[in-house]
Amino acid sequence: MTVTYSELSAKGLVIEKHPNPTQFENHSDLPSSRATDYLLEVTWTIDQGWGTPSLHPYGPLSLDPASSVLHYATTCFEGMKAYRSFDGKKVTLFRPLDNINRLNDSCARASLPQLEPNAALALLEKFVEMEARFIAPGSFIYLRPMVMGTNAHLGLTTPTEAKFLIMASMMPKLNAAPLKLCSSPPDQIRAWKGGFGYAKLGANYGPTLKANNEAIKNGFSQVLWLMGEEGIVTEAGGANFFAVIKNEKTGKDEIMTCPLTTGVILPGVTRRSVLELLRNKYTSEGVEVNEKEFTISDIEKASDEGRLVEAFAVGTAYFIAPVQTIRTPAGKDISVPMSIGTSGDYAHYIKETLSQIMWSKVEHPWSHPVASAQ
């Protein structure tokens, strides 16, 4: 008998209705971080490819103790949100194919199977349709698509079995306080040239907890991840980082963020959107928006010379987060200006603009309506 390899397909999706769906009067009654009711699950084997997708009640997975993911970190994921407009009528995703394509890049780096992008999007939409009742008007739920290796074999081998899952959770209200960042300790960096910082592998996250815990213990919100002896600024916590300085020569504002070319930072969907918005809005005013390497010393020097304009972190989970303080590796606290109180102008502009897109206050090609979700 010939075994045929199947690509991921949303056709034939089996929906197993929840016997006991969560009852709630108000969304605010639901505990934050709580999982929603359903789990989307698709199983893959190296010989047969992707099986029939199933949308079933959320519950524990049964995994062999020797499963690849448990020992060898063969796992990658995405973070996304599903938004509901303030009038309650529209449910949307934000540039979802960008996340799906990045998940495929991560799968390739982790030697995991890839997903047919349109099938993955169709399954994501189906999932959001099923869980749309958890999204309050003007709010969102957090979506977590992931792929992990599940074959049971204690020797290190490329996964021959895997699962694609989509789950979701309520999210706590974001802390709106501007971030206090602490430079990463010299014995801990997040990523390196020739590593896998550009891919959203689990392996990029667990090892950051140690420095993060130390930062929080010392009163900071997040770690500012530096790289190399020169202290190249890469990311802030699990988000991309932007600094704005007045250029020494031109006197004009220069917006800087770490480039993707070295492969050390995550190519954030929010990052890309922020760059596009800033370039469209400010280039004509002479503001430069540059993806380039800069160091913590560059920020410190700009601050000393009164040229530091603002700084902010951007990402799906924390959205647009202005930065108020940065502690240098030498222990000096740089106070970052916030031109309009709790934010700088640039961060304020992109937060407002993206919010309008995400919550359907304007029509925009980045907003992806889930037509079936009400």
Added chain:
Amino acid sequence: MTVTYSELSAKGLVIEKHPNPTQFENHSDLPSSRATDYLLEVTWTIDQGWGTPSLHPYGPLSLDPASSVLHYATTCFEGMKAYRSFDGKKVTLFRPLDNINRLNDSCARASLPQLEPNAALALLEKFVEMEARFIAPGSFIYLRPMVMGTNAHLGLTTPTEAKFLIMASMMPKLNAAPLKLCSSPPDQIRAWKGGFGYAKLGANYGPTLKANNEAIKNGFSQVLWLMGEEGIVTEAGGANFFAVIKNEKTGKDEIMTCPLTTGVILPGVTRRSVLELLRNKYTSEGVEVNEKEFTISDIEKASDEGRLVEAFAVGTAYFIAPVQTIRTPAGKDISVPMSIGTSGDYAHYIKETLSQIMWSKVEHPWSHPVASAQ
């Protein structure tokens, strides 16, 4: 009510007898890589510490889909073996506390809870006692202690729940053919200064599969992991790497392996043992045994000048593996001498000596008898 935090303890171990233990006439009837019958499991919570250990029939774990280990690679492990002497009478471990201490170092790096070392050893012994019937005379089983984060929370947080597991498997007969190593591609390195190469985290393994697959596709056994533009030689596959060259100045053999000081390589238990054996045996003959950085160019130069003596990889899984070929990043194949046919003299000496210790042909402090196991 006050909650008391408990350290790991072997006291109160609950043994749940297997209802249907594996029946076999000869060990050779058992498939390689097959799990043995039991799983040791201890659960930890941040408030209560370690619970009662349980030794129960091997079977699937029930894990919440949002479990930390599945998303954030909060996992670390050890590789060990339990050996049975050729006369069948003795079952031993090899320097087991070294592995347990390293597991604790890995836990610290991965923000996972640590184990009281003597309790962990007692549980390991109990496990080996239970599974000793799977170890043929003159053979071994492979042991896998591991700790992983199990709390279900989609936000990245330090594990508040974890499991310590011990499982074991039969192992395929090792391929005795000398290794062919291919230098890691420039866009993929295993570890870096400020990373976590020194800890046995899952996050060090999954991301190596990509380069390893490419190497195997091209006819090599393993990747020789280089670091930085200068090509510092760090590890071979999942093992430590040794090269022997004739020193340019003294003309004497110099045995070299990457130092631990930079934190990029795993502090192998076999590595440490090999260094001790070589120093004891050869230092008086003027042979230098150096933990120092050396590059792929150093090896190539030594080969060009007829000064390359031998090379070998050492580790628990692959034991002592002589190297026959190394492909440089430029694509040149260095032929590594093997003075006695399929091995060099040094590799042969340490393989013989360690074998005698592991299979109880000699009494040695590194050999740890499991008295209760027969």
